[in-house]
Amino acid sequence: MYKSGFVSVIGRPNVGKSTLLNKVIGEKISIISDKPQTTRNKIQLVYTADDFQIVFLDTPGIQMPKNILGEYMLKLSRSTLEEVDIITFMVDESMKIGKLDDYILGQLKDISTPIVLLINKSDKLSDEEIETLIEKYKDMDLFEKIIPISALEDTNIDEYISTMKDMLPEGPQYFPDDMITDQPERFIIAEIIREKALLNLDEEVPHGIYVGVDAVKTRDDKDIIDVFANIYCEKESHKGIIIGKKGQMLKSIGQSAREDIEKLMGSKINLQLWVKVEKNWRDKDNKVKYFGYK
Numbered sequence: 001m002y003k004s005g006f007v008s009v010i011g012r013p014n015v016g017k018s019t020l021l022n023k024v025i026g027e028k029i030s031i032i033s034d035k036p037q038t039t040r041n042k043i044q045l046v047y048t049a050d051d052f053q054i055v056f057l058d059t060p061g062i063q064m065p066k067n068i069l070g071e072y073m074l075k076l077s078r079s080t081l082e083e084v085d086i087i088t089f090m091v092d093e094s095m096k097i098g099k100l101d102d103y104i105l106g107q108l109k110d111i112s113t114p115i116v117l118l119i120n121k122s123d124k125l126s127d128e129e130i131e132t133l134i135e136k137y138k139d140m141d142l143f144e145k146i147i148p149i150s151a152l153e154d155t156n157i158d159e160y161i162s163t164m165k166d167m168l169p170e171g172p173q174y175f176p177d178d179m180i181t182d183q184p185e186r187f188i189i190a191e192i193i194r195e196k197a198l199l200n201l202d203e204e205v206p207h208g209i210y211v212g213v214d215a216v217k218t219r220d221d222k223d224i225i226d227v228f229a230n231i232y233c234e235k236e237s238h239k240g241i242i243i244g245k246k247g248q249m250l251k252s253i254g255q256s257a258r259e260d261i262e263k264l265m266g267s268k269i270n271l272q273l274w275v276k277v278e279k280n281w282r283d284k285d286n287k288v289k290y291f292g293y294k
Contacts, residue, residue: 046175
């Protein structure tokens, strides 16, 4: 009997969802940073074994929206809850349940989809603290199973996969064996560049960044792939920050992005980056849609 299904991974920003999924898939597809709004799209990641296939949905972290882009992201996260076979709700090692986690728990009370809770970063807790947290969440009577994990340390990831397999319904293989994401190559390249910008830039700048890849061209000799991309920001002052003194910041973003793109593509990459200003695009419905958030 072959089993398959769709699993939505939800939680507040920066709780470790993308780290978990990259670990499960064995490839870096979802980008990671310590800043909110890192994941903006619904990204499908595919885990295939001999007798089952899990299609994970990595969604934006649930938070209260501050602009049109934020409203899109919240709607996207909510929309997946009733459409999937299983919900994975991830929290971190905090002993106190915060406002945002409490808000998400409130949303889950009206959901009929089975829910598995992952307590991430459990390597930071003592055995006694883990048991206390598990009991606290058990008392809510919301979860089919509660698993303490560490996405970074690879702790209990196998148990999580085994749990998903047990809970999956009988179904077809949706994607080929060698497919690990439904996203096109250009999207992943753009996300890698955006990740490097998030990691390098100051607090106020990254939230207003969008990366668009104009072209990916393999040279005739097939030794080098040329990638042409634009980093869009919301203010002229931000453009200066992204470029940096004598172009050093843009160069740093480009160098670190190129290394990851080369791993992805298995080829030498010539990455050409430009910075453009699209004023306050996150507050403009037409621009949010034009940049693909719809």
